[in-house]
Amino acid sequence: MSELPDGTAADGNSDIMQATYRALRDHGYADLTVQRIADEYGKSTAAIHYHYDTKEDLLAAFLDYLLARFVDAIRDIETTDPDARLSLLLDELLAKPAETQGLSVALLEMRSQAPYNDAFRERFAQNDEYVRYALKAVINHGIDEGAFADVDAERAAHALLSIADGGRTRAVVFDDMSELELARQTASEYVDATLR
Amino acid sequence: MSELPDGTAADGNSDIMQATYRALRDHGYADLTVQRIADEYGKSTAAIHYHYDTKEDLLAAFLDYLLARFVDAIRDIETTDPDARLSLLLDELLAKPAETQGLSVALLEMRSQAPYNDAFRERFAQNDEYVRYALKAVINHGIDEGAFADVDAERAAHALLSIADGGRTRAVVFDDMSELELARQTASEYVDATLR
Numbered sequence: 105m106s107e108l109p110d111g112t113a114a115d116g117n118s119d120i121m122q123a124t125y126r127a128l129r130d131h132g133y134a135d136l137t138v139q140r141i142a143d144e145y146g147k148s149t150a151a152i153h154y155h156y157d158t159k160e161d162l163l164a165a166f167l168d169y170l171l172a173r174f175v176d177a178i179r180d181i182e183t184t185d186p187d188a189r190l191s192l193l194l195d196e197l198l199a200k201p202a203e204t205q206g207l208s209v210a211l212l213e214m215r216s217q218a219p220y221n222d223a224f225r226e227r228f229a230q231n232d233e234y235v236r237y238a239l240k241a242v243i244n245h246g247i248d249e250g251a252f253a254d255v256d257a258e259r260a261a262h263a264l265l266s267i268a269d270g271g272r273t274r275a276v277v278f279d280d281m282s283e284l285e286l287a288r289q290t291a292s293e294y295v296d297a298t299l300r
Numbered sequence: 301m302s303e304l305p306d307g308t309a310a311d312g313n314s315d316i317m318q319a320t321y322r323a324l325r326d327h328g329y330a331d332l333t334v335q336r337i338a339d340e341y342g343k344s345t346a347a348i349h350y351h352y353d354t355k356e357d358l359l360a361a362f363l364d365y366l367l368a369r370f371v372d373a374i375r376d377i378e379t380t381d382p383d384a385r386l387s388l389l390l391d392e393l394l395a396k397p398a399e400t401q402g403l404s405v406a407l408l409e410m411r412s413q414a415p416y417n418d419a420f421r422e423r424f425a426q427n428d429e430y431v432r433y434a435l436k437a438v439i440n441h442g443i444d445e446g447a448f449a450d451v452d453a454e455r456a457a458h459a460l461l462s463i464a465d466g467g468r469t470r471a472v473v474f475d476d477m478s479e480l481e482l483a484r485q486t487a488s489e490y491v492d493a494t495l496r
Contacts, residue, residue, distance in 0.1 A: 132416065209415045216412040218473045219405045220328065228473055263486040266479070270466025277414045277424055283462070290459040294486070297493030 121169045129206035133213035167227035186246030197268040198288040212276045252299040267291045317365045325402035329409035363423035382442030393464040394484040408472045448495040
């Protein structure tokens, strides 16, 4: 996709967020400047600094924006069947279109800076907590309905997220999108082995 | 450990490698300078540049050095029992002492730069290939001996490595060593579910 999908959780600065997305996707994190974001935005850097004091503030807002998009995508999953819903959640985590690979590269750079950047670490932790909660909820729902075995849902959700993170890291480091597919299969094997 | 273990594969510049290790562990990758490595080495930057033209050359050599250490550690695994050997390999991948967390932080930074740095990407790919080969060999050995089910050993090795990478990434991003333990358990669950 050339644009991130618009969502209902837009914060009023959606154009700046789209510009940040394109700048990160095309230039990566280490070489990102407010000027490059402004170029994508089609306005001056002052127009960006009117909303965000620093580049770090802007990037923290961008991580919030990505989380809001993800929350919207999960809300759009209409099925309530636990099996189908868990499968679609895992697809959402791991089936990324090739056009967003540039963003994945930038996000791994930002994740690697979490030990030095409190704002980044907080956002990644918040994002992780949300996804883990969504996975845990569907697993618990499946246990209640008798679709899944009576496992520790928190533990299983955490393991699935760890498998997804492995695939996402490897897809970036080795520039190989098939790592996402392999992690998706590994997640399915894990589900089959532990939840059934 | 305050030092990396010495190994038989030392390349003659072991003192510079140890200095690089300490500098990366204490300062991370983004803030690493040849001066900081020289400070740890106890000599001038010229003494380092005598051996390595650039910081990137030095860091590529450091990745070679880490791989050589890992190869030595694997050679030191004496058991030939496939089950015990696979378990020790997974321990080696995931049971890192807390003192080396600083190095893990720097290594994730370097991994995140692989898309921009050919020398890094080659080293990480080479390292990955070696570990995958070691896992595949022990799985195939177990299949031959009847200890493991007749699975696709390449595929199982790749899945286990992906689980390990997920745990290692998460341990750094969330500054939480228990992620390694969780990934180790997930790897065991995967082994139990697919290889037995």
